[in-house]
Amino acid sequence: MSDHCFADRIATLIPLTAEEQAAIARLEERERPIRRNAMVMRENERLTEMFVLKRGLMMSYMILDDGSRQILRFHFPGDLMGLAGLAFAKSQETIMAVTESVVCPFERSHMAELVARHPRIGMALMALDQISRVNLNDRLAAVGRTSAKARVAALLLELRARTAPAKDGSFTPGVTQEEIGDATGLTAVHVNRMLRQLEDEKLIARDNGRISVVNEQRLMRAGQYIDRTARVDLSWMPPAA
Amino acid sequence: MSDHCFADRIATLIPLTAEEQAAIARLEERERPIRRNAMVMRENERLTEMFVLKRGLMMSYMILDDGSRQILRFHFPGDLMGLAGLAFAKSQETIMAVTESVVCPFERSHMAELVARHPRIGMALMALDQISRVNLNDRLAAVGRTSAKARVAALLLELRARTAPAKDGSFTPGVTQEEIGDATGLTAVHVNRMLRQLEDEKLIARDNGRISVVNEQRLMRAGQYIDRTARVDLSWMPPAA
DNA sequence: CGAGAGTTTGATAGTACTCAAATTCAGTGG
DNA sequence: CCACTGAATTTGAGTACTATCAAACTCTCG
Structure with a gap:
């Protein structure tokens, strides 16, 4: 199986205490299966949740005025999805399952509590997010210049x-x-x-x-x-x- | 003047206590003037610092194999620069002054301490960073599809x-x-x-x-x-x- | 077997690039 | 003050890459 939990992903970056692991695991208490082409988040929809992708392949994309689509990022098991909406009331992107998938949804306020209680996890989260940002940078450079x-x-x-x-x-x-x-x-x-x-x-x-x-x-x-x-x-x- | 300190920027997102403001201000104790076309960070250079842009206009870019350049982002006063390097030993991008500028450099470990002591600032920082990521998403969509x-x-x-x-x-x-x-x-x-x-x-x-x-x-x-x-x-x- | 999604191929069009040269502009030194 | 310089902008001509349109083909699934 290609299942991955979020704690595993973070643990690839920094060693976690048992308590920290348990705290992260609480984000993944609920699981929700997602069918191919189903969306867990839609552009302009009110935002309250974030997700960890547990299994499958998903993607984030935007639709432009003329109907064309730009895929911003593919999501793989263990990825955190929806963080980009952290600062916004409405989603800027749509997140859709490319293949059958399983996600763990949680309220973004839970994320805030987790980080407040475990600042190290917060830093790890930021680091993880920067890795995906560098990936986005690479993609932009590729599309713009290759x-x-x-x-x-x-x-x-x-x-x-x-x-x-x-x-x-x-x-x-x-x-x-x-x-x-x-x-x-x-x-x-x-x-x-x-x-x-x-x-x-x-x-x-x-x-x-x-x-x-x-x-x-x-x-x-x-x-x-x-x-x-x-x-x-x-x-x-x-x-x- | 178009000077902006980092605390001001964060304060546009959430109200800060006096203590929080003081903590953020400590990141900006040193100022360094940067001449046009001078770099504060080079691709593949060892990373230890981050910067707040105090005044001027700067940019981050990557150079590709054939020598062409992709500008990833422009930086304006009050922007945090170099966060993308958080998870890496070496810089993935070059940061250069487009016009005469002033930056405040600080060690990234200071950032870690700040966030550890003030988790709310950490969350605000993440939010701020997500705003710039959404901007990057928009740019990618523009370059890819318009x-x-x-x-x-x-x-x-x-x-x-x-x-x-x-x-x-x-x-x-x-x-x-x-x-x-x-x-x-x-x-x-x-x-x-x-x-x-x-x-x-x-x-x-x-x-x-x-x-x-x-x-x-x-x-x-x-x-x-x-x-x-x-x-x-x-x-x-x-x-x- | 039929239907639909996805892939493949061909012909044509158009957007953006390359190369080259002229022009403008700000800064510098005579 | 003016000629000189290099950076930046502007324009033209020709080319190349990628898009568009259309149709055939393949594969999977019901």
Whole structure:
């Protein structure tokens, strides 16, 4: 299973005391299954909750005036969703399940209480959020300044990094080509052509939706991909009280 | 003067006790003047500090493999700079002065102590940071899904909103057309053409670097601009202890 | 087997880029 | 005070990348 609880995620950053773990676990007391294409949050809807994604794949997106969609972020198990709404009365984005998913909803005031009682968790939360912001920075740079092929290559690598790959190394992105396009600022048609090109150049192989990375080095170069996760450093954080 | 201290900024979100104000003020004890084009933080440089921008205009950017630049964010007086590095050992971005500026540097461990002692400030800090993230979301959507003209229009409106305009309503963006291009994912040449087009359509007027918004309604529509600042809501925050 | 979502391919159009050069402007030194 | 300089802006011509439109194809699921 690819279930992940939030405490596990935070624990990858800093060691947690048993008490802290228990406090975080209280955010995840309720579980709610979400069907494919169902939304847990809608643009302009009144905001009260946040969510931890327990299982599945979800995404945040915005719809523009002309009806086009920009996917801002994909959410993977263990991710906190809806933090961006912290300062707003209404949601700025829609959060939808790309595949069958399970989320744990909680009131944002619970988050406030948790942080008030456990400031270290608050700092860890901020750090976690900054990691996802850096990801957003990378995405902006890709969309603003790299070719269509590079953007598709980079997104494939990102999806692979966060999806449990099969033992042969292949993985199922779980997203349609249209979704890849909406995340990278391209049309579905052009995404398809870029995938074919990557395949023709033997950087990837495709078999009915499954994708294998054939030449990781070249694919990473093609996508100007940087793995930030290797460089996380929270050594400056004060130790547990 | 366009000086702004950080406490003022936070105070626009939530009321602060005198003690909280004093604690925040301690982050700003040192001031450092920064010349135009000077950097306070470089990509891949070891990270230890964060900054509050006291005066001037600065920006964060990344340089890609081919040497092109993506501006991620402009910083205005009162903004906290460098928070994105919170979880990393090395900087992911460069922060440079667009105009003469003054910053207040402090160690990130000071930030950790501040938040540990004043959890409410921590929450406010997170909220503040989410506001800037929503801005980044908007930028991504603009770059990914809107026309060149729309992106330039949106950026002009953003710059105007955060720059003290003259009494005739005109303002000086303070950025070159090349910088506008690097922020919006366009070339300087094309930015120039879009400005001319906006001028020809009487949405803006230009006079030697100064820009006046002639038809705000149409410019906002052209840029699909949404003013998020009006919708900030922190009423759920617990009151001061 | 039929239906619908998703993918693939072809032909054409259009937006934005590249390259090159002229022009304006602010600052500097003679 | 003026020529000089480099940065920034402006304009033109040609090109390339990506979008659009349309249709065929494949796969899954009921």
